[in-house]
Amino acid sequence: MIKRFFTIILMVFFASLFFPLVGLISDRDSVSSLAKDYLVQGRDDFGAANIVTAVVVSYRGLDTLGEVTVLFAAAAGISLVFKGLRNEGKDKKYRVNPPSEILRTGARVLLPLIFIFGVYIFINGHLTPGGGFQGGVVIASGILLAFFAGNIKELNHGFVTFIESAAGFSYVAVGLLGIWLAGGFLDPRFLPMGEFGSLFSAGAIPVIYSLIGLKVGSEMSGIIDAIRSY
Amino acid sequence: MMTNLLFILAGALVLVGLWGILTRRNIFKIIIGFSLVDTGVHVFLVAIGYVKNGTAPIFDKEYSSLHSLLNTVDPIPSALVLTAIVIGLAVTALMLSFAVRLILKNRTLLVDGKKELKW
């Protein structure tokens, strides 16, 4: 009883804290001055058509590095938690049905398209919406489909770990090259800028985002594999 | 007007998630409540970045004059939400793995009598 009372008190407190804000604000007429600088300089200095990519990869690139590190830590934690379960929890009441003919044939048609689409998303991250995170997740969902269709029985952990650590190492190496050859850590301007709006433009931004895409894709595949197959 | 609507949605989602966390006894329901709070916070950040009649901050060769530059939504909250969503999945998966471990140990889905889990 007292618990329910506390719940109601807490929710009313939160609501009375938050909902008066709704009346106080209105639509903004222009972006803040910091965002204005990012918008103008992201186009002029970096030649990035998608400014969100310029912010994620370069202006706030250190945050993205930390974020990828957190993702790695979470994936490592999940496989650590499930490590002891492989033998102990084998009283399976459910078993996986073998994949149907439709699923197997459909996966054979769809899998190459899904992987190519994922690579397309993260290579074109500086021109169109999308980028490393979205492309990586699309690749991970392709691997999920391959699990369902029986194309992959067991994830090759050596290969996935190699891709993940190589991508992470190259990410930091490209960031350090930015210090050495250009303005600072993760500055993409040490590669030729190219023509605005073409695939090979915006310096190292497509390279960095592709590395992020590979890293996120392998980490998400690792998470799915760990939570599926313990 | 548009921002206010999204603010209301964000607050309501956070409230619903909080209610789920505080009142449910099933661990999975509690984790669903956490992910609802997550979505509410993302909606709130997108609402902060909205600018009146704003377009997406993506340009091409023709559409890159200074006037069009200043008619976009704020790119910084978008970038923050982008990373927050990915982290949200990782944290949810970590919570689920701990929950599965706990459930298999206690042989029950409920958190009754676990003083360290529920106040």
Add this chain to the structure above:
Amino acid sequence: MIIVVIIILSLIALVSAIMAIISTDMVSSIIFGGVVSLVASVIYLVYGSPDVAMTEAAIGSGLTTVVFLFAWFRVKHLGGKE
């Protein structure tokens, strides 16, 4: 006009969120949680953030639902009514 669309989408998201909490069947509860993310991604698209919309559609409503379902089918034989 666009405001009507946003109000309808917000109502769908809210009703799905409440259903996700009060539903007694865990699988439908998980699916309702995915619906909230999917509707939220449409809202992000209307609000001019296609990057966020793509991420939310792929991760929030796709992978999160799958991870929940994998975990749930591992432990559901232990039962326990709400």
